[in-house]
Amino acid sequence: MEFKREDDLFVSGHTACAGCGAAIIIRTVMRALGKDTIIVNATSCSEIFSSCYPTSAWKVPYIHVTFENAAAVATGIAKALEAKGNDHTTVVVIAGDGATYDIGFGIMSGVMERNENVLYICYDNEAYMNTGIQRSGATPYKAWTTTSQVGTVRQGKQEWKKNLTEIARAHNIPYIATSTAGHLIDLTKKVEKAKKIKGFRLINVLSPCVAGWKYPPNLTVKLAQLAVDTGLWKMYEVENGKETINMQPKFTPVEEYFKPQKRFKHLTKEDIEDIQNKVNDYWKNGKGEIYG
């Protein structure tokens, strides 16, 4: 696969931070999708850094409406294309974890249940980054955010990460996959595959965030890969109900993933052991918890 920069459909000039996982994901997704695409973007970092008037980083048609309704707006666009006899343009949602796991979740569930013809890309940076790092349903257990602060009585997020991919799977949609900002060939293949399928498709992509996870910008790809290698983020796809694990974990200790990230710096030895045990349990006994 070779791309020329001039063929990019999500182009430079946007204002994402250095090392932004979301920008890497969106550029990759756009390369795989091609020109015959309409983008619906939920309010998020990606909307702010790509669409500030009078500039735009998009070379395909693009609309942003609100934080919570991208899946429904995309449904309307898909229906309009259907009504007009257009059976080739791909309608794609690009939304963060806040829009997907939380505020837009009910609407998205309806869209999934009706199996609308929409490809939904969630870039999961595990918090509301645009508003300054507040916890979301996707924030991992114990992580610091500005609404899961490290206090004298409670420290970090008290709940485990919501397993969105499995909830989506329960809607019996034709295609679900996970990927990360550190596995761009995997991501490209999944987008290319999803593009050819009709109905609702979800690709949930782990997206390290320099500002929110608090690590040096050169570690974005490395951390995304570590998330998979530790077994915290499961790399898999479900096609018409059939699950394939695309990459087995190497069982790298979870501590190696946590260490470079200051959002985890308050974790105790016991916390890390507890999380490690849960991950081991998940992969060895099908119990426990992981992040994916």
Added chain:
Amino acid sequence: METMEGSKGVADVVVNCEPDVVACFPITPSTHIAEDLNKAYMDGKLKTYVTVESEFGAISTIVGGSAAGARSFSTTSSQGLALMHEVIFAAAGIRLPLVMVVANRSLSAPLSIWNDHQDTISERDSGWLQLYCETNQEVIDTVPLAFRIAEELMLPVMVCMDGFYLTHAVEQLDIPTKEVIRKFLPPYNPKIKLDPENPITLGVYAKPEHYQDFRNDLDDDVHAAREKIKERSKEWANIIGRGYGDGLIEKYNTDDAERVLVAMSSVCGNIKEAVDELRANGEKVGLLRIKSFRPFPYDEVKKALTGKKHVGVVEKDMSAGAFPPLYVDVASALYSETVPLSSFIGGLGGRDITVNDIKELFKKLENEPVREWILKRELPLK
């Protein structure tokens, strides 16, 4: 006195009001209030803090809390308030004494995180009281007052503060302590609540023979709130040694003024500055600040403005295709008088209204009344 961000001051005073149920969802520029309340909770200083999944969840959660008899609080802005809209009306209809601090911000589209009043103005017909504050100290002092009034009248109150201009300003602030607030704000023990010992039905369905009477009562009670706001504002001012007009309006060099601007919130700081400068040159100008937009102080406004040579209403909101909301209310207060009245819309989406802009407006009040947008386009639309 302590130096802190306005948002931190708001969070601190909310903690000192000892609420039982707090539920917030982040949205600029109210986010810091939510974050500071979260920190208070994580430090064990708040009984609850619900990290809801949306503003719809936030307002619904405090509605539940309040219906169960708990003092309940939230904060939001803009899109968040708009998303709450359905529940905003329901909360007032059920007569729940919620208090919400709204950090005022413009509404999309285009998306803008900056200040104007379109968000709260668009909820003006809901039955919530709306108190617009000029300074951070006023916001802090108004929060306990809002709880007191809300709980006495069984009406929800929005305390409105300008996003960024106030929320993000760092300054010296005095936070009334728990002990001081307790002297003024008794524990909340409502007679009507969801209580298995004394079952009642809330959120009823009403047919044409009853529906309108509920709405009529709500309207009457919001009108009647004027006297209560004045009375409690005075009482609270005596306790803390700070007051803001009569609680409904604040007059600044209004009485002997010939030309007067009417406005709400932080822009009044700049208007006061302009008034001082123009007065130094012998110009008879003044400001009438509206604090209570709902209920609207018709009598007070009429009294303050009757006989003026020319009055201009400055507001950061609009009603497309009509005169803007504050102007309309001032005009209705003056309907029987012949006061020349101008309408100035500006400051939308965070565009500054400077002291010099205001001096220009006062100059316009020397001529015939106009309906104008302040500051035409700074940059041409591309």
